[in-house]
Each structure stands twice: as C-alpha cells, then as structure tokens.
Amino acid sequence: MALLEVxxxxxxxxxxxxxxxxxxxxxxxxxxxxxxxxxxxKTTLFNLLTGQLKPSGGTxxxxxxxxxxxxxxxxxxxxxxxxxQITSLFPNxxxxxxxxxxxxxxxxxxxxxxxxxxxxxxxxxxxxELLESIGLWEKRxxxxxWLAYGEQRKLEMGLSLASGPKLLLxxxxxxxxxxxxxxxxxxxxxxxxSKITVLMIAHDMDLVFGVAERIILLxxxxxxxxxxxxxxxxxxxxxxxxxxxxxxxxxxx
Amino acid sequence: xxxxPRPGIFTGRLFTRKAVAVPAERSVxxxxxxxxxxxxxxxxxxxxxxxxxxxxxxxxxxxxxxxLFGVSMNILWGYGGxxxxxxxxxxxxxxxxxxxxxIHGGISNFFLNLxxxxxxxxxxxxxxxxxxxxxxxxxxxxxxxxxxxVTLAFGELLVRVAITARxxxxxxxxxxxxxxxxxxxxxxxxxxxxxxFLVLIIVVVCFFxxxxxxxxxxxxxxxxxxxxxxxxxxxGYNTWLYKYTSYILAGAFGGIAGVLFAYFxxxxxxxxxxxxxxxxxxxxVILGSASxxxxxxxxxxxxxxxxxxxxxxxxxxxxxxxxxxxVVAIMVIPQGIGVLLLDLWRRLIHGST
Numbered sequence: 001m002a003l004l005e006v007x008x009x010x011x012x013x014x015x016x017x018x019x020x021x022x023x024x025x026x027x028x029x030x031x032x033x034x035x036x037x038x039x040x041x042k043t044t045l046f047n048l049l050t051g052q053l054k055p056s057g058g059t060x061x062x063x064x065x066x067x068x069x070x071x072x073x074x075x076x077x078x079x080x081x082x083x084x085q086i087t088s089l090f091p092n093x094x095x096x097x098x099x100x101x102x103x104x105x106x107x108x109x110x111x112x113x114x115x116x117x118x119x120x121x122x123x124x125x126x127x128x129e130l131l132e133s134i135g136l137w138e139k140r141x142x143x144x145x146w147l148a149y150g151e152q153r154k155l156e157m158g159l160s161l162a163s164g165p166k167l168l169l170x171x172x173x174x175x176x177x178x179x180x181x182x183x184x185x186x187x188x189x190x191x192x193x194s195k196i197t198v199l200m201i202a203h204d205m206d207l208v209f210g211v212a213e214r215i216i217l218l219x220x221x222x223x224x225x226x227x228x229x230x231x232x233x234x235x236x237x238x239x240x241x242x243x244x245x246x247x248x249x250x251x252x253x
Numbered sequence: 254x255x256x257x258p259r260p261g262i263f264t265g266r267l268f269t270r271k272a273v274a275v276p277a278e279r280s281v282x283x284x285x286x287x288x289x290x291x292x293x294x295x296x297x298x299x300x301x302x303x304x305x306x307x308x309x310x311x312x313x314x315x316x317x318x319x320x321l322f323g324v325s326m327n328i329l330w331g332y333g334g335x336x337x338x339x340x341x342x343x344x345x346x347x348x349x350x351x352x353x354x355x356i357h358g359g360i361s362n363f364f365l366n367l368x369x370x371x372x373x374x375x376x377x378x379x380x381x382x383x384x385x386x387x388x389x390x391x392x393x394x395x396x397x398x399x400x401x402x403v404t405l406a407f408g409e410l411l412v413r414v415a416i417t418a419r420x421x422x423x424x425x426x427x428x429x430x431x432x433x434x435x436x437x438x439x440x441x442x443x444x445x446x447x448x449x450f451l452v453l454i455i456v457v458v459c460f461f462x463x464x465x466x467x468x469x470x471x472x473x474x475x476x477x478x479x480x481x482x483x484x485x486x487x488x489g490y491n492t493w494l495y496k497y498t499s500y501i502l503a504g505a506f507g508g509i510a511g512v513l514f515a516y517f518x519x520x521x522x523x524x525x526x527x528x529x530x531x532x533x534x535x536x537x538v539i540l541g542s543a544s545x546x547x548x549x550x551x552x553x554x555x556x557x558x559x560x561x562x563x564x565x566x567x568x569x570x571x572x573x574x575x576x577x578x579x580v581v582a583i584m585v586i587p588q589g590i591g592v593l594l595l596d597l598w599r600r601l602i603h604g605s606t
Binding site for chain 1: 465466468469470471472473474476477480481483484485486487488489490491492
C-alpha cells in the first residue's frame, strides 16, 4: 500500500482550475520531486495535501485513511509535516524557543497550564538534539529575526522535522540560498533516512536531481508527465515547457 | 551575509510585543531584577493601610481591581494577539452575576458567590466565543475588524439586556445595595480595610495563576499563535481550541475583577458591560503595554490615578482627559509605559547595555 494516495484531486478558484484531476501516489521512503513553471499549481497542491485549502473534488488517502477533509493540525498529528516557501518562523523568539514550540506540537503536554514551558527537561533535550542535527545549536539564544537568511531556511526545515513526520512536504527548501547553502540542504535531505518520505517542490535542478528518485511535472494544474530523473531529463515536453527557459539559472526563486 | 546591526535601546524590537523576551538562561537567575521588586511592592501594599487615609486605601483597591481587569484582557491580547472590544462584557457580567446572586439568590457566602460568578462568566464566554471565533480566521491578528465588531456587539447587547430586565438587574439605574462580602466562616467582619486585603489576596493569587499560565506550555502555544498561526497549525496545534480557551480564561478572570468591582462599589450599572468600560481597559493595556506581563498593572495605576485626580479637580472632564491620554499614549509611547519602565530598570541593573 502506498503511503499517500491522491485521487482526482481538484480545486477551483472561481472559474480557474488551479489543480485539475491530479492523481499520484508515494511509496514509503520514496523521494519525489514536483517541478513545474511558476503558477503551475505546485504550492496549491501542497496546500490541498496539508489541508490549508479545501479541495473541490477528489480524495487524499494517507496510510489507508481518508484525510481529504481533515484539519491541518490533525494531518500533522497523523504524520504529515511541511515547510513553507516563504520562511515561516516565530521571528521574535529565540532559536531554541522556536524549536521548543515546534517539538511541543505533537506532544501530549501541549495544553498544560501548570508547567514552566522553558524549563521542560524532555522538550529541552529534544530541542538540543533537533538544533544540533540542523547545525543551529550554537545559535540557540539568538533571536530568529536576527539570523542570516540561510540559517532561517535551515530552521524552517528543522521545524518541519520536529513533529517526527512520516511524510515531509518541502516547499522550495533551497529557495533564495547561495549554491553552497543549497548543496548543504541537498545533503541534509539525502541524509533523512528511509523512515521519512519526502515530497518536494523545487526549481533548483541540482537539488531535484540530487535528491529525487521520481519527478512529477505539473503544468497548468495537471500532471503533464512523470518519471525517473533520467526519463525527465530526456523528455521533450519537459524541455519545452520547463527547463528550456531556465537553462541559465540553477537556483530558482 | 554581513553581520546585522544590533538594535539600539529605543529602536527595532523594542517596539514590538516580544521585544523584552530574554533567553531562559538569563531570566532564571533573576532574584534582584524580578523577585525583589515584587517583594518590595508587595510589602508596600501590605503596609499601606496603616499609613494612608481611607480614601487612598480605597483608590488603591480600585487600582488593583482594574489591574486584574487589564491583565485578564492581556491574556487574550498581549499573549494570544487577539484584541477585543467586548472584554468589559465579562467584567460587568461577573459583577452583575455576583450582585444578582446576593440580592435575588440570597447567597451570602463570599466564596460560593465568587465561584458561581466565575462559572457563569466562563459559561458566557464559552457561549459567545463560538460565534465570535467564526469571524476570526487563521492569522486574523493582522485584521481582526470583524472580531472586534462582533465582540463590541456582544457587550452592547448585554447592556440592552441589563436595561430591559428591570426586575432582575434594576434597569438603567443599576443594581444597588450589594453589601461587602460575608466571611462569617472565617470569623472576619469585612470593612473597607479588610476588603482591601481581601482584594489584595485575590488579585495577587490571580496574577500568580495568570503568570503561570502565560509561561506554561499552553501560554507559549498561545504566543506562537500570535506570531504565526499558520505555522502553528502545520506543527500540529489545534489553534482554534487555544484561541477559544484563551477567550474563556480571559473572560473568567475579567469576571473575577467584575465581582470585586461589584463589592467595591456596591452597585452595578449597565454601562459597565459596554463600550465605556471597554475603553478604559483598552487604554489600560495600551498605555501600560501589552508586551510585558506587568504592563496593564502599570496602566491601571496610571489610569485609575488620573481618573481620581480628574474627579477631584476637573469634575465632568474625565472623558476629555481620557481622550487626550489615548492620543498622547499612541503618539509618544506606542510601546507603553511598561516597556519604558522595564528598559529603565534593566539599565539600572545591568549598567548601560
């Protein structure tokens, strides 16, 4: 059984069909990349998968359970996590508090009113582990809004990993990064291990070909073609509608 | 990337709510900066009735009640990022509930009365919260206008109800004749001095509970929702439930302030649930600062103090003075007196940083 099965998923904004009858599935442990020109509906599809948007039709099945109409937080509890294309952190808190808040989201004590949040030993230990794994432990007491952009992107990915997801949806993880930082993110995604399945939106072809096992090309809200990296490289449709116009840049925005 | 400049004392983050967040490591070792002022102020409040005339004692009682009112609103506003124009509804409702229970319900036991009034206020907040949060969507702290209007309407609605239900509430002249609380169980006769201590105890206990709540796991989730609700949902938080429960909590604590106010004045008028009272609590929070815990306490001291002086020297000009304070507060100290005081205190303690 596939981890995630998407069946005829559609959403309309007025007369505009932003996502049209999209059907695909992801196996446990797979690395799937989703590419497509701007406005192809990639982020919209992400929003449908995570529940930020309600679909006009179709179903989303995760671990055999129909989650089409589940709320965002309920999907996270089931094991779906996402990062955001536009960095979405808690800018006025320190790096450590960001990690603590993120880790708490799927833990039982999150409604507790009697403990002292910042002194929660279990959470603090988990935060140290998380921050060390993304290389931000040294910056733990910095306020997030004062971090460099590359560090904020790292934290963005770190927060997505905090819930211990089965399925990780990454929305342009290397967006706006320098080539060095981008390579760093690429290797970190590679190191995630087979317990985490990754679905990733990316414009950065080095990242896509460096990580993905399978690629889906989305065009005008529809799956235009699907295949392995080599198949996609060789595919004429892909060259025409996507890569041809972006040969000059590797780090897309 | 080049190193970013650090903010000066009066620039940058200080104008935002979380300006004063300090890393845990530094705030834990905080006896002199935090505990000492609390002890000094506490001791002063305990000794106050011995030294000052009774009208000052009564003024300070009122300050404490409004401080609790302001701090209760700040659970919602300062921490949850949810401003409301209807917080006075709970204040007034708590007071009315208390008065009606005494006068019509015949319940003279203070604690039973308090618990019942809190429960009724919380119930009201739970009822009003459901429709109110239907118009407060995800991340609506940027645009809470519909929520503000709905909560404003709730308050005004309760005012109309209080005016209309004459037999229960006394109509527009108000519910008069609320006696000082009875503490026969403890063998204490309540006069204005022991009432001062009763208010002091209840307000301090409430401050402690609220302080624990805003620094708890729940409290930080609320702060996270203030900062970035979309992300909080993606992290697995049921943000609606947090907002809704914080509305009930704020309402319940506002109700406690209302109960104390009913005993304090001995009379409840319909206006205490409406815009006039909301204005005052809004001003208390704005002037005192929503971004620090003790901000509304400072705001309450200033506002109640100025109101008292105004009533002495320029009677009937209070609304004009209040309007002027609002304008000056927003133009000159948008971050609030609380932040200014904290900043001064920090510089005093740490030298110039």
